[in-house]
Amino acid sequence: MKIFGFLLQFLTVLPFIPFLSIWLIYGFINGDNKKAFRLAMDVTTLFLILVVATMYNTIFGGSFGFYLIVLVLLIAGGLLGGAQNRKRGKIDALKLVKTIWRLTFFVMAFFYIIFLITGVIRYSLHIV
Template sequence: MLWEGIKSLYAYLAVIPVIPFLLIYYGYSFFSDDRKKAFRLAMDITTGLLIGCVAVLFNHLFNGSFGLYGIMLVMLIGGGLLGNAQFRKRGKVDAAKVIRAVWRLSFFMMSVLYVVLMAVAVGKSIFFQA
């Protein structure tokens, strides 16, 4: 029962990720005056919603089940590339910085993919009804 409620809440929030982003941003910035930290917190939380939504959209549009695995693969490759660049420049790898950078870059990548895949899915459902 509790698990079904959590899944339903996640599904509702992930469908339109702009709403939880704005709720978190304005809610946190209301209690603290640090808008930069509020933006980063909203971005970090919304990334998890966007990853799930983009994976489902990808699976739906291409009739597959590789969406989440493909996203994780791209994130791991990005982390490897960033870690390698950091090692070459500084001689050591700060894993926390690499993970944070990959997570925040994923927000922007997932945002673009969300808009594109949602537009394609809506267009497909309107123009190519089976």
Template sequence: MAVIWESIKHLYAYLAVVPILPFAIVLFGYGAYIQDRKKAFRLAMDITTAFLIGCVAVLFDSLFSSQFGIYGILLFMLLGGGLLGNAQFRKRGSIDAKKIFRTVWRLSFFTMSILYVVFMCIVIGKLVLTA
């Protein structure tokens, strides 16, 4: 059982380092299977977000020498969900939790993508300058 768990952790780590790989695999693989590019793109976004969150958290922790990366990301996601839920309740009088979760998750994809690029550029710049 421990070997399987370690294998899963290693696979996640490898895919999280270069999140464009799982995005491309899901986009083209699932897109070829169902013949619906829009649905494949959304699924690719959803799956890649999980990898981006892990990678951005690790990059944040290493850049700023902290252990707050994953907690900060989750905090902002919860705050975004709360704000969206409040806006939805004020507008409609009820809350659709599934729609709020999906919106926060997809907004996190764009935010994490930008942070991934910025943090990777900083890390690569630090490595080049110290070498």
């Protein structure tokens, strides 16, 4: 069980490893790189949410990072759901969740890079 915990921590800290692993392995097995890329994005999003929340808490000295991300996801879901309802007259929940989840991948990847650079600079300058 300790090995599983260590592996989960390792994959969370380095979210590009599960992304590349899933993309390459599933792409090789299935032969559909587009589908493999989407699956890799979907799985990696969870790891990115966890690591960005932790980095946010570390950099800003709080414990609200995960809840802030969930709050933003809920607000984005409400806004996109409202737009979808106005445009089509109904809400396709599966499409809405997929859209939010995949947008979250790109936003969390952006914040991962920003927080990583910020953390390295703060550590280098001893601003902790």
